[in-house]
Amino acid sequence: MTQLPMLAIDLVAVLALVGLFLLRHRRPELAGAYLAVNVGVLAVTAVLADSTVGAGLGLGLFGVLSIIRLRSTELAHHEIAYYFAALTLGLVAGVAGTPSVLVVGLMAAVLVALWVGDHPRLAPEARTQEMVLDRAWTDMAGLTAHLEGLLGAEVLDARVTSTNLVNDTTTVTVRHRPAGPRHTGGASAAPGLAQGAGLREVGR
Template identity: 55%
Template sequence: MISQLVLFAVDICAVVLLVFGLYFPRHRRRDLVVAYLGVNVGVLAVASALSASNAGAGLGLGLALFGVLSIIRLRSTELDQHEVAYYFSALALGILGALSTTAVWLSGGLMALILVVMFLGDHRRLLRNYRHQILVLDSAITDHVALVAHLEQLLDARVHAVTVQRLDLVNETTVVDVRYARSERLVTAEPARTGARP
């Protein structure tokens, strides 16, 4: 019982650190703060209750995972991939907090591992030169080589991948999904120009 309460406390501390220490300072979406906290505490409560009953922990974890997947699938607002990663991190923390069958140090260590991975994987210095945008060009470009050359000149960057999403020959527009890498000089100068914090 004491070990279970310790895990509950560790989970609450971990999700608070995940949400208010990592996610919100970096991305500033207030609506997802409530979602991450609710997912974590909800999974923790359901999995804990079911693990103490005859239903078993497996059923509780399966229901919790199904619920989160349904939320992500049926969402009404668009989520980026890093926001989905935070969803699953909050889910995993809640599940680890409810596993009374494992040692406290093991669950605590796995929670710490999740936080470290999210801290490093979502760090703004990691692969900061690489960008992804959807652009609408004011010309219809059918030749792939010419399209890449035009985008590299327009973005002043090296284009790694281009996918044409829509080519309108009547209105002379091209919608492209482009992944590119900016030069280190431009990336370094950008915070000073925009006033963003490093």
Template identity: 55%
Template structure:
């Protein structure tokens, strides 16, 4: 009966994490089933381990093994990895608890609260990150930053040149920047409006 209660508590928290936070914010359906299965799977295995002689030690070993798993079939963003670990941690907390305790519930609620605030679209909403291909080779960092600020219409806080092709006259750069308050609430357009310049990837809000 007590085990059934902790299972129901875990299902409540993983439902809030998946259907209350992740999907409404990011709308990626394939990861919904991943988070649910990871959580319930870890819960089931940890429940069995908690009732055996191997107990917590093997349970923590399981957490360590699962923590290095990387799904190679598709790209996973860092915020999606955070949801993945949240689902895993809540399943492990519930699975290793033989009965529902205040500490277990508080820790699971704490994980949910951290994800809620840490992944809030209102947190650092004016800061963005993009990987950009430029149709010119910029060997000088100051010239590169000035060009990017004019291109993006934003203040550049950091650049990392991934590739500098002097033969084909291109630069592949990872740029961290801050848009103005008027633009921070709106998504950036697919094109920056400059011929020959393509934005490949954007993350951040």
């Protein structure tokens, strides 16, 4: 019964985390995963904290969970950050057992770090796409200019994963964000560039 206040604090914290995630990224299918991770870790660590095993096994559990990879879909970096934040909140609440200024402050710090680190003004929205171009590009400067004209966007990073000189194709993973006025004319200046190029969005 002494752990009930800590359980309530953890519930408030994880609901705030999920609310922030939904507000920023609007992906409700991950909300259940974050809640399940938090509650599951909280339940296990709460039991371990009252047993003779001690908190050491709880920290080991954190290490085991930290290397789990979900094979169904690839998580983006910000989604992994929320995943570990939910895990951390559950672990801290379960190990602490009873609320204190330090514990509540640490849990609040996790939420503040997410709010600041995932703020749109700090990290402008960008998209990552895998593109197959109908030309074998070997000049990175020319490839970057071609991609900016094709997408009508500012290219932040372009990584060539395959260059086929026989079939004259290039596979590139490009990260881009909406560009200013200086780039908006790029797509209209080359209306035919989009033909023959395959695009597949792989994350944000």
